[in-house]
Amino acid sequence: MKTTISHKIFETAAALPENWNALSDGNIFLTRDYLEVLEKSAPVNMTCHFIGLFEEEQLVGIALSQFLDLNKLESFGERDRCIRTSVRNFIFKTFASHVLFIGNNMLTGQNAFSFDEKINKTEALSALKAASESVKKLFKKRKLTVHITTFKDFLPEETAGFKKAGYADYYKFTIQPNMVFTIDPNWKSEQDYINALSKKYRDQYKRARKKSEGIEKRKMHLEDIIAFEETIYKLYMHVARNAPFNTFLLAKNHFSTFKRLLKDQFLFYGYFVEEKLIGFNTLIKNGNTMDTYFLGYDDSVQKEKMLYLNMLYDMIAYSVNKGFCQVIFARTALEIKSSVGAQPIEMYGLIQHRNKQINKRIAKIFDYLEPKTEWKERNPFK
Known part of the structure; x- marks a missing residue:
C-alpha cells in the first residue's frame, strides 16, 4: 500500500534525532542509550541499524534492525549432536546465512518498533517494510545478500495489522514461548x-x-x-x-x-x-x-x-x-x-525468504529447522 510516511536509516546512536527517546513509549530497548550499547558491543556477527519514520519532517516512528551473518559463527550450539541438527546447520549455512531482523534477536518481546499513536498503524507498518528493503540495499552494496527477513516478537493481536500493510507473502510462525x-x-x-x-x-x-x-x-x-x-x-x-x-x-x-x-x-x-x-x-x-x-x-x-x-x-x-x-x-x-x-x-513472528520457490515452502522448512522442545508446564502456587 502507498504511504506518505518516509524513512531514514541511521548507523550510529549519536546521529539519531533529538526527540528519538520520546517515541520509545517507555521501552528501554528502543532508547538511544541502549542502541548505543548495541552499536559499541554488538555480537561479532551482528550489524545494527536504527530506523526513523517521518511524516514530512516529524519523527513518527522508530525501529531497530539487526543483520546476522551466520557464516561468522563456528557453530550454532554444541549440545545436540544428531543428523537432524547437522542437516539444519547445513541448510542455515547454505540457504539462510544472512538474516535481517526487524526487532531484537537478543531479547524476547516486542522490541522491534514504536509508533506515534496518532499515525495510521497500517501505513506505519507499510513504511517499515519499505525501510527493511532499504536496509537490504545497504548490505547489497557491501556484496551481502539478505536471504531471510523476519519481524519479531508479537502477541497474536499485534500480528493482525501486518497483512493489511502488505506482508501477505510472509509466513507467520511461533517458536518457544516467552x-x-x-x-x-x-x-x-x-x-x-x-x-x-x-x-x-x-x-x-x-x-x-x-x-x-x-x-x-x-x-x-x-x-x-x-x-x-x-x-x-x-x-x-x-x-x-x-x-x-x-x-x-x-x-x-x-x-x-x-x-x-x-x-x-x-x-x-x-x-x-x-x-x-x-x-x-x-x-x-x-x-x-x-x-x-x-x-x-x-x-x-x-x-x-x-x-x-x-x-x-x-x-x-x-x-x-x-x-x-x-x-x-x-x-x-x-x-x-x-x-x-x-x-x-505465545509470541509470533513473520518470516520471508528472498527465493520465491523456497518461500512457498517456508512453512514446511521452518517446521523442520525449528528445534522442538518437549516440556511440562508446572503450577507452583497453592
Missing part, C-alpha cells in the same frame, strides 16, 4: 512469594537455598565487571555453547559496555565461592518490568549447588522487593522457569 512471571500486587517481600507456594514447591525452594550455602552473591559495579571480564566471558560461553541453538555470541566487552551506558538500569550479580567467581546473572529495569538477560556459570558448581534455580529465586526476590509488576524470563529452560511460577506467553 516465560513471564507476574507478581501479585499484594506481595511486598520475598516471604510473600514463598508463602504463596504449595508445599511441594516450598520444599523445592528450601532445598535449593540449603544447597546454595557457601556461595556469596555480590552486586558488581563497572570496575568489578572489567576486573573479572575474562572469567565472566568464559562462564557465559560455557552456557552459550551448550545451548541447543545459537545465532550469535556476545562480544567480550558487552557487559561492561552495558553497565557503563545504562548504569543503575543494568544489574550484574556475581556468585562467588572462596573469592572465585563461579556464576553471574544480569537484569535490566524496563519501566515496571524486569527483564532477565544473559547469565553464566561453572557447570560442576551449578549442579551441586542448584545455582541456576537459586538465580531464578534471586531474580524473583529482587523484583518483588523492589515493586516490579512482572519478570520477563524469556525463552529456554521452560520447565524450570515454570516451576518457580513463570507462565508461557
